[in-house]
Amino acid sequence: MLLLTRSDVKRAVTMAEAIEAAEAGLAAYSAGEAKVPVRTPVNTAGGVGLFMPGLIESRGAMGIKIVSVFAGNVSRGLPTVTALMVLNDVETGEPLVAMEAAYLTALRTGAAAGVAAKHLVRHNARTAVIFGAGAQARTQLLGLAAVREIEKAYVFDTNAEAAERFSAEMATQIGVMIVPGRSGSSASDADRIAAAIAEADVIIAATTSKTPVFDGRLVKPGTHVTGIGSYAPDMQELDENLVMRADLFFCDTKEGAWAEAGDLLKPLSKGVIARDRVNGELGDLVLGRRTGRTNDQQVTIYKGVGLAALDLATAKLVYDKAIKQEMGIRVDMLS
Template structure:
């Protein structure tokens, strides 16, 4: 059999955030209309390294898109200047079951995760939102900014990371991305400085405790929380969860995996009924998004395999059209 091998460089050179956001929106719509098969992802913890490897299969029926991602998250890699997230994706023919493509998937993951926040920001942020705060100066933080900037005309961005060198490098690199992001990108000296004027907050960290104080969040703020994906991880303070409109990518997934939801639930501060809805329901129009300029909205995402599959299918289609990647006989 022949399998097309697609590298990270191939994807970076040929796939734009403007193409990914509509695909992720389509995946959320498919989930809301029950047109997907998506088992709970299998997590294999590597406790001695505080890492985890995830196996994430999915099938989108109407799109004929089938495949699985294997992704590892090892937070301590950053100490050795290695990527925290490493991943591959295997795309499979839904007609024959034959493997079609194997692609590097850390950039795919970053793009689709950013796109998820782009979709949520489109429906949940105030239309006049202009200033964003990014927590986490890694790859995910970069694509969060890229996606939010695509759907919202930002004028200023604050970035906070406990590693100030990482934050400075973030600013330096993002300033080279041209008009796709705001020209004014600043390093915040504290979480409070980052969010004091923020209309949109994106958290993209591996934190196990809240990364900012809920009292510092102003009314009308929209928050994209994408870093917490295990019950022990937490980015958002409980007092934000208890007063915000909570929108999730998947109720079952977030109630099983998202510490930002599970921790206050275990404390008796919220119940599953306090989740307003899934983003797909809002995309479909069966639920309204933001209803006034004062409410605080939270989009909690743990990441779904359907996002990976639909974006991987797009990557293969583009590879076939533009002849990138390498076909390998197995």
């Protein structure tokens, strides 16, 4: 069996390659070809282990992702979220690889947003506004920059230092001008955010917020909005105004979004939207069963909650490329 660390996973695939794998995973899911049983949570006194198995037979990808979320780890100087992905051989069942999966998750979430951007973001988009400056925000920007020529990005975080760190790191990594700012409640913070949104071609929300992170009324025609932070009914990043007014609304998984996304469930519970609010899944766009943006005036939304088919397709690509590049450590489990 192969063992791959985070830096192996990072070196093994480019974002452009991860976007291709995400397309395959999303298409397999929407075509009903991926077997993705419901995620099993196991609660402990200190946190939760989330066990997410799945199979995409056509990609030769079978496995499980285990994500642990232990809030108390902060006081121990440990990450709150840790994860491992195991892939098995589809013919023999043997374990093939175990890889670090916190970065894998960020990679596939950014890649799925890259797929959304291909279909929903204007070709002449140059300016992005990002809310949240954490792990997901980084790969969100990478996913967008892989498919559109982004020249400038504003990043707003409630923690101004996190936004500064993001800017320093990402500006050198991808050569985009990045302007950091605080997402606060002062008049000057609000003015800076409003000015950035007026310039934005793309807005990305990748926060842990329970309330909307910007005023949807400020979004100009032609803008695309991606929201990937809210994954529970009590979380919300996109306000109801925006969700109601968008011309197109796509999800990674309709079932998952209607089960988990506060961005949809909160307006649904108020009766201001109905279930026909969602126009389709990204897999429908990849398969050509639905059409994405058709003009430069449409406001579009992509809401992602994550799904095992993305993990499987991306992990299989990482494994295949790691084998080719002779990366990682081989362990004989039967020795």
